[in-house]
Amino acid sequence: MPNCENCGRKWQWKTIVSKTLKLTNKVTCPYCGKPQYIVPKSRVLTGFFSFLPTFIIIMIGMIFDINVWQVLLSAAGLLLVFLAIYPFTMKLTSEDKSQTFI
Numbered sequence: 001m002p003n004c005e006n007c008g009r010k011w012q013w014k015t016i017v018s019k020t021l022k023l024t025n026k027v028t029c030p031y032c033g034k035p036q037y038i039v040p041k042s043r044v045l046t047g048f049f050s051f052l053p054t055f056i057i058i059m060i061g062m063i064f065d066i067n068v069w070q071v072l073l074s075a076a077g078l079l080l081v082f083l084a085i086y087p088f089t090m091k092l093t094s095e096d097k098s099q100t101f102i
């Protein structure tokens with residue numbers, strides 16, 4: 001779990017997830033009130049986690065003869081797994097470095 005770069009306190013899992021769902025990487029620290037930016041710990045890891053669910057769903061669809069609802073259900077399940085793991089792959093920084101990822 002990431003630590004605030006300003007005050008060094010560890011953020012809670014739900015803080016990362018709830019802020020991430022707002023589709024912003026700028027998050028105010030709940031402890032010291034300073035803005036922090038969520039950055040991927042590793043670009044490879046983030047790419048892996050965004051690619052893996054899609055890959056698994058396609059593989060499941062190819063191997064098993066399942067209908068669209070089962071595929072959607074699998075996708076929803078994988079999304080939950082992704083959300084559970086995602087905060088562990090993040091770190092926080094006081095500077096917005098997101099432009100370097102474009």
Ligand SMILES: [Zn+2]
Binds near residue numbers: 004005009
């Ligand atoms: Zn802080």
